[in-house]
Amino acid sequence: MKILVCISKSPDTTSKIAFTDNNTKFDENGVQYIVNPYDEWYALVRALEIKETLGGNVTIVTVGLAADEAIIRKALAIGADDAVRIDAEPSDAYYTAMQISNYAKSNAFDLILTGKETINYNGSQVAAMLAESLDLPFVSLATKLDVSGTTLTLEREIVGGLQIEELTIPAVVSCAKGMAEQRIPNMRGIMAARTKPLEIIAPVAIEPLTSFVNYSIPNSKTACKMIDPMNMDELVELLHNEAKVI
Amino acid sequence: MSILVYINSNGGIHKSALEVVTYGKKIGENVTVITSGSADSSSLSSLGKYGATKVLVDRSLQNDDAQQLTRLITSAAENMNASTIVFSQDIIAKAVAPRLSVRLSAGLISGAIDIPSPDGNVKVNVFSGKAFGSVHVHSSKKIISVLPNSIQPEITGSDCAVEEYNGNIGAPSIKVIDTKKPEGEIPLPEAELVVSAGRGMKAPENWHLVEALAKELGAATACSRPVADIGWRPHHEHVGQTGVAIRPNLYIAIGISGAIQHLAGVNGSKVIVVINTDAEAPFFKAADYGIVGDAFEVLPRLTEAVKKFHATRH
Ligand SMILES: Cc1cc2nc3c(=O)[nH]c(=O)nc-3n(C[C@H](O)[C@H](O)[C@H](O)COP(=O)(O)OP(=O)(O)OC[C@H]3O[C@@H](n4cnc5c(N)ncnc54)[C@H](O)[C@@H]3O)c2cc1C
Numbered sequence: 001m002k003i004l005v006c007i008s009k010s011p012d013t014t015s016k017i018a019f020t021d022n023n024t025k026f027d028e029n030g031v032q033y034i035v036n037p038y039d040e041w042y043a044l045v046r047a048l049e050i051k052e053t054l055g056g057n058v059t060i061v062t063v064g065l066a067a068d069e070a071i072i073r074k075a076l077a078i079g080a081d082d083a084v085r086i087d088a089e090p091s092d093a094y095y096t097a098m099q100i101s102n103y104a105k106s107n108a109f110d111l112i113l114t115g116k117e118t119i120n121y122n123g124s125q126v127a128a129m130l131a132e133s134l135d136l137p138f139v140s141l142a143t144k145l146d147v148s149g150t151t152l153t154l155e156r157e158i159v160g161g162l163q164i165e166e167l168t169i170p171a172v173v174s175c176a177k178g179m180a181e182q183r184i185p186n187m188r189g190i191m192a193a194r195t196k197p198l199e200i201i202a203p204v205a206i207e208p209l210t211s212f213v214n215y216s217i218p219n220s221k222t223a224c225k226m227i228d229p230m231n232m233d234e235l236v237e238l239l240h241n242e243a244k245v246i
Numbered sequence: 247m248s249i250l251v252y253i254n255s256n257g258g259i260h261k262s263a264l265e266v267v268t269y270g271k272k273i274g275e276n277v278t279v280i281t282s283g284s285a286d287s288s289s290l291s292s293l294g295k296y297g298a299t300k301v302l303v304d305r306s307l308q309n310d311d312a313q314q315l316t317r318l319i320t321s322a323a324e325n326m327n328a329s330t331i332v333f334s335q336d337i338i339a340k341a342v343a344p345r346l347s348v349r350l351s352a353g354l355i356s357g358a359i360d361i362p363s364p365d366g367n368v369k370v371n372v373f374s375g376k377a378f379g380s381v382h383v384h385s386s387k388k389i390i391s392v393l394p395n396s397i398q399p400e401i402t403g404s405d406c407a408v409e410e411y412n413g414n415i416g417a418p419s420i421k422v423i424d425t426k427k428p429e430g431e432i433p434l435p436e437a438e439l440v441v442s443a444g445r446g447m448k449a450p451e452n453w454h455l456v457e458a459l460a461k462e463l464g465a466a467t468a469c470s471r472p473v474a475d476i477g478w479r480p481h482h483e484h485v486g487q488t489g490v491a492i493r494p495n496l497y498i499a500i501g502i503s504g505a506i507q508h509l510a511g512v513n514g515s516k517v518i519v520v521i522n523t524d525a526e527a528p529f530f531k532a533a534d535y536g537i538v539g540d541a542f543e544v545l546p547r548l549t550e551a552v553k554k555f556h557a558t559r560h
C-alpha cells in the first residue's frame with residue numbers, strides 16, 4: 001500500500017488569537033504551532049497501522065514554508081517513512097489542494113488520507129478538492145477504515161447517523177475521531193526522523209480563488225447575570241422575556 | 247443574479263433548507279432549488295414561500311454520493327448559468343461544495359454566517375469560532391456554504407413549480423453497505439436549543455436528569471469530550487474544537503468547566519446558561535446567565551419550572 005498523508009500545521013489549541021496589520025494578518029507572535037490534531041492523531045496513525053499490517057510506504061506532504069519543517073519532523077518521528085514539502089504559502093484551500101494534486105498525479109498513491117479539517121480556518125475543503133481534481137472517490141469524516149486487497153471498508157458520519165461504505169482504491173479519505181489512537185513519538189523515532197528523506201519541491205503556478213481581507217474578534221460577553229439556584233422560575237422568565245430564546 | 251440553492255430533502259424539508267432558500271432570496275432574484283431527496287412535491291413546492299422560483303428534483307440519486315451530486319449540481323448550474331451556488335454547511339456540503347469549486351473554478355466560502363456585505367465579502371467563523379474572517383472571492387462564480395442557524399427563514403412569496411430533473415449523474419463510486427440512524431433525535435448541528443453536560447454529572451446513570459430537561463424544552467443533548475471518551479455518551483454528542491461545532495439560540499452547560507477547547511465549539515451560541523458548583527469555573531466568563539449550584543438539585547427544579555411555563559402558555 002502506497003499511502004500519502006496530508007499534514008498541515010495549526011496553532012496550539014490554547015494559543016491566544018490576535019491579528020496585526022490593521023486586522024489583516026494573524027498575529028504569530030508567541031504562537032506555538034502543532035501538527036493539526038486530526039492529521040496527526042487520526043490520518044497519520046491509521047496510515048501507519050495499515051502499513052504495519054499490509055506493508056508499504058507512508059509519505060507525508062505539506063504545502064508550507066521552511067518554518068513548517070518542525071511539524072514535518074514530528075510526523076516523521078511518529079513513523080512516516082519520508083516527507084515532501086511543497087515550498088509555498090498555502091494561500092487558500094484551492095491553491096493547497098491543486099499543489100498536492102499536482103504532486104500526487106505523478107506518484108500513483110493507493111490511498112490519500114487527510115484530517116477532517118484544519119482547526120485554524122476550519123474550511124474542510126482541501127480533501128474534497130483534491131479528490132475532484134484527481135477524479136477519485138472521496139469519503140469524508142471517516143471514523144473507521146479497513147483495507148482488504150483493493151477494497152476499503154469505511155464507517156463515516158452522515159447527517160444524523162452513521163453509514164458503512166465500500167469502495168475500490170485509489171481513493172481520498174478524510175479522517176475524524178475514532179479512526180485511531182494518538183501515538184507519542186519515542187526517542188528512537190525522534191532520532192530516526194532526523195535522517196529520513198525530506199524532499200522540497202517547487203510549487204506550480206496556481207491562482208487562489210479566495211482570500212481573507214480582514215479579521216475581527218467577537219465582542220466579549222457582557223457580565224454574566226447570576227441567578228439564585230432556588231429560583232428557576234426567574235431563569236425561565238428571563239430566557240423567555242429578556243433573551244427571547246424560549 | 248441567478249442563484250442555485252442545493253438542499254438535502256431526505257425525510258422532508260429541514261429548517262436548514264428554509265434558511266438557505268431565504269439566504270438565496272436575499273442575494274438574488276431568480277432562486278432555483280436543486281435537490282435529490284425523498285420529500286414529496288407538495289412540500290418541495292412550499293419552498294416558493296421562502297423565495298424559490300422553481301424546484302428541480304432528480305429522484306434517481308441515492309445515498310447522497312458526492313460525485314453524483316457534484317455532477318447533478320454542475321449540470322443545473324451550467325443550464326441556468328448560476329452566478330452563486332448556496333449550500334447549508336452540513337456533512338453533504340463538506341463533501342460536495344469543494345468538488346464543485348474545482349469543477350466550476352468557483353471560489354468557495356465555507357461556514358458563512360451572514361449575507362455578503364455591499365463589497366461582496368462574506369463573514370465566516372475562523373479559529374474554531376474564536377474570531378471572524380471576511381472572505382473575498384476572486385472568481386466570477388461563487389459558492390457559499392452557510393452555517394446552520396445563521397439566518398432566520400422568512401416567508402416572502404407563495405408555492406412554486408416543481409420539475410423533475412435529469413442531471414445525468416452517472417454511476418455511484420461508493421457502495422453503501424449499511425446505514426444507522428438513531429430515530430426521533432434532534433440532529434445536534436440543527437438544534438435551536440441544546441442541553442449539554444460534562445463530568446460534573448458524575449456517572450452515565452445520572453443523565454436522565456439532563457434528558458428530562460432536554461425533553462421538556464424540546465432541546466437536543468450534547469456533552470463534553472471526556473464524557474464521550476469514557477463512553478458515558480455517544481461520540482456524535484461531543485461538542486468543541488475536536489467535536490461538533492454548534493451555534494444554537496440557547497446552550498445550557500451543566501457540570502462543564504468551560505475549557506477553551508470546549509468553548510471553541512459553542513461560543514457562537516446566542517445565549518449561554520451555565521450551571522456549576524464552582525463559582526470560579528471559567529465557563530461563567532462566557533455565560534449570559536449563571537447558576538452556582540449542584541446540578542442534582544438545580545436540574546429537577548429547572549425542569550419543573552419549564553414544565554410550569556409551558557403549561558401556563560397552552
Ligand atoms: C487538543 C485538545 C482538544 C480538546 N477538544 C475538546 C472538545 O472538543 N470538547 C471538549 O469538551 N473538550 C475538549 N478538550 C478537553 C478540555 O480541555 C477539557 O478537559 C474538557 O472540556 C473538560 O470536560 P468537563 O468540563 O466535562 O470536565 P471537568 O473539567 O472535569 O469539569 C467538570 C465541572 O463540573 C463541575 N461540577 C462538579 N460537580 C458538579 C455538580 N454536582 N453540579 C454542577 N457542576 C459540577 C466542576 O466544578 C467542573 O467545573 C480538548 C483538549 C485538548 C488538549
Ligand SMILES: Nc1ncnc2c1ncn2[C@@H]1O[C@H](COP(=O)(O)O)[C@@H](O)[C@H]1O
Binds near residue numbers: 006062114115118
Ligand atoms: N497546507 C497544507 N498542506 C498539506 N495538507 C493540508 C494543508 N492544509 C490542509 N491540509 C489537509 O487538508 C485537511 C483539511 O483542511 P482544510 O480544508 O483546511 O480544513 C487537513 O486536515 C490536512 O490533512
